[in-house]
Amino acid sequence: MGITDRKEREKEELKETILKAAKTLFLEKGVEKTSMRNIADRIEYSPGIIYHYFKDKNEIFHALHQEGFKTLSEKMEVLSVIQDPLERLKAMGKIYIKFAMENPDMYDLMFIKEAPLCHVFDSEKEEWIEGGGAFNGLRMTIKQALADGYFPAHESESLAYMVWSTVHGLVSLNIRKRCEVIDITRRENIVSDGLDAFFKLLG
Amino acid sequence: MGITDRKEREKEELKETILKAAKTLFLEKGVEKTSMRNIADRIEYSPGIIYHYFKDKNEIFHALHQEGFKTLSEKMEVLSVIQDPLERLKAMGKIYIKFAMENPDMYDLMFIKEAPLCHVFDSEKEEWIEGGGAFNGLRMTIKQALADGYFPAHESESLAYMVWSTVHGLVSLNIRKRCEVIDITRRENIVSDGLDAFFKLLG
DNA sequence: TGGAATATTAAACAGTGTTTAATTAATTTT
DNA sequence: AAAATTAATTAAACACTGTTTAATATTCCA
Known part of the structure; x- marks a missing residue:
């Protein structure tokens, strides 16, 4: 019909x-x-x-939340062509930060705000599906890097979380306006400069 | 009188x-x-x-904000006895994370919430004094590390921001409950494991 | 065309941060 | 000590908020 x-x-x-x-x-x-x-x-x-x-305001929030993750994961699709895991990891970080800086409010919605996450994973204990999918891409890349001999003596789960933490920290401190402590002449580019410093550390 | x-x-x-x-x-x-x-x-x-x-609700928030920074900087005082900058940096990270995990709501107030920072530095463009003081300790330690030959080819401001970002990311993702993506058997200790992974990377 | 189902609204409820004018209490002046 | 002044405190109001309810308008199908 x-x-x-x-x-x-x-x-x-x-x-x-x-x-x-x-x-x-x-x-x-x-x-x-x-x-x-x-x-x-x-x-x-x-x-x-x-x-x-x-149902309520939270459900609207949640719908937008999902939309944001869909957008981000679409942007990550180009990574599949990069073979070297370290290169892929770096490209991943760049995309992540680019997304966050271009859509700060959406990033805020997705990773900084607290309100409605109960909505996301509490239902049926399905463990935050959207976020899990995104993180899995990082985890796989890290695992491949370890298998290829990068980061000896490291372990994938904590390394992946640490990498995520660094990029999240870089952008979230900036989004939440904690960068006023940074030297004013360096402030404008501090996020990407910080990312470069991290890459330098990764080798 | x-x-x-x-x-x-x-x-x-x-x-x-x-x-x-x-x-x-x-x-x-x-x-x-x-x-x-x-x-x-x-x-x-x-x-x-x-x-x-x-004056308003924000001013109450701000007063508590300051109190939190005072507490944190007091906890940092023990660092002065540590001579080696890398050791001091690591101890700093541990104190920072311990503070955040023991006072998650206060940490949230200080570094994650957005509302009232305008209150903090907008007045008289004095640039977020409490936070600036805390960050300066990190900056000085990093500068000493560079002077002592650690982290060759790095530059202090971006390195300091990156280090701060990492520890902030580790705790803030946890506080804002984004750790559901982490393997459940690793979840409990993921913050300190992540910190260890970062230290391993620092050398 | 009439009745059932649906879409939409206006109005109400209990809550919010904040401001105002009024009231009570304390202090100073006469 | 009594009156006048000042400060502390309150009750009430304002313009909001998210949400629910019952009533109304609209659409659909028989």
Whole structure:
């Protein structure tokens, strides 16, 4: 039946409209400072309607959260052509940081904010699927590096976490404006300079 | 005159009481979820009174912020006896992480949350004094390390930022519950294991 | 066309940070 | 000591917030 299909589509459309408006506002003025009424105003509907499409504000957040991970993992796809694990690792770091610096609010949503993660993995103890997939790419690369003789005496899981921590630290301190302590002449490029320093350390 | 002094002291006392109540609640249920009425309830005063001692909620946050930095810098004092810069750097990392893991909510307040930093350095462009002091200790240690021949071809500012980023990343990903991606058998000790991996990389 | 289902809304509820004017208490001045 | 002044404290209000409810408008199918 094409009719029910179209109905479904139209329903999906409004859902999409809500999501788009929410995204704009969330990334513009932050999640906390965006109210349901703000979203409703923007799409020219009453606030109540949103609750027909999303359980609550957190569910909207969660939908955008997933969207962000999809975008990031798409950007990581180009890595498959890089054979050398160390080179791939470095390229990975660059992509990660580029994504974070180009979409700071989305990065914030994905990795810094706290609110709604319970939503993400608490349900059915499925352990944060999106994030797990992304981290697995890093883990595999590290494992291959170890197998190829890089980083002797290291162990994959803690090394992978440490690598992730470094790139996350570089961008999150910057996003959350803790870089005021950095020498002003170095501040502008401190994130990529820090990444280079890390690469130098990796060898 | 002792009388005005005592008055001053009594005034300070209520301020201290507010601060203590706010701290308890902030660290118990988070800053966002603690309302001014909650604080007022706890000290058995009306909500309005708080505004006689603090401009707004942010100012309370800021006061606790400073307190956290004082505590952390006190813990760093023992470092002065360590001569070798690399050893001192490692000890620094351990203290930093220990502080963060023992006071996750305070750490969150100091380095992860975003709200009130404008308060901290925007006033008089004095550039985030507390944080600057703490970072300077790291910077000095790194500079000494470079002077002593450690980390050849590295440069102090970006290296210092990278080191800070790594330890911050290690703890902040953990505090903000992004460690669900880590192998469950390794999860409990992943922060200190990650730190060890970093130390191994430093040499 | 009438009845059922759905979409949408207006209104209410309990909460928020903050400001205001009023009230109580303390201090100083007469 | 009494009155006037100042400070401390409060109750009430304002304009918000997320969410729920019952009522209304719209659409669909028989």
